[in-house]
Amino acid sequence: MNCREFTEFLHEYLFGNLPVEERAEFDKHLAECPWCVAYLDSYQKTIQLGQAAYSQSADAPPPADVPEELIQAILSARSRAT
């Protein structure tokens, strides 16, 4: 396995159900390639940062309130539809 293949199939390595032999190929490459170790680490951190960027945390801005006009528009549209 080379760096191009490692990078191309990284998603399968992390989230797929690869057969043991194929996983071993990835592990072997990682043991020899510090660049792909760095890439794998930053790829995983990217996913975590993305998920956390929209999660509710103490200092995150609160979600926008629903404008009263929107609530009334929904309720009157429903009345008209029935």
Add this chain to the structure above:
Amino acid sequence: MEDATPRHQSVIAPDEAGLLARIKAGDSDAFEACVRTYGRQMLTVAQRVVRNEQDANDAVQDAFLSAFKSINQFQGQSRLGTWLHRIVVNAALGRLRRRQRQPEKSIEDLLPHFGEDEHQIDPPVPWEATPETNVQEKETRELVQRSINQLPEIYRIVLLLRDIEGLDSEETAQMLGTTVAVVKTRLHRAHQALRSLLDPHFRRGNL
């Protein structure tokens, strides 16, 4: 996110069950309570998908009307909020499809490039970032959100639905009218592209 709940088994909470029964009975106050209870959560989701206030409002309205219309088909297989979440995602995608496409950056520029020796031309450098602590900072959250918004639309949407909204690949494929294989490929490309956008900010020595 796999739903392990057996089909037809209700997982609805008692307080939701009462509200649901009243909505099904056509109680106007119950419709209003539903809009007020779930509206904020639905508006947040719609805003993330369409990134435009008017389209987000329209998507939420579309979603509630669609939900009320088909409320009798909802048998409590999931929480009411979960059911509404799927509906508003769908409504927001519908609004997005109607909007005129903007010219956008090519994904190719954001993917790794390789030399003849099959190594990356710009060799990866370790990151200092520790998501657990970094993301608590407002600047980091905004940087990541801005970077996600720079992704070409078809990749941004897959990343949003899978990583942020918690849909599984099958649901995402169904909503986008494509295959699970395409969803997986786009998600991988989206992660790679987002990594490229964040890389200058997090590589060792730049913090």
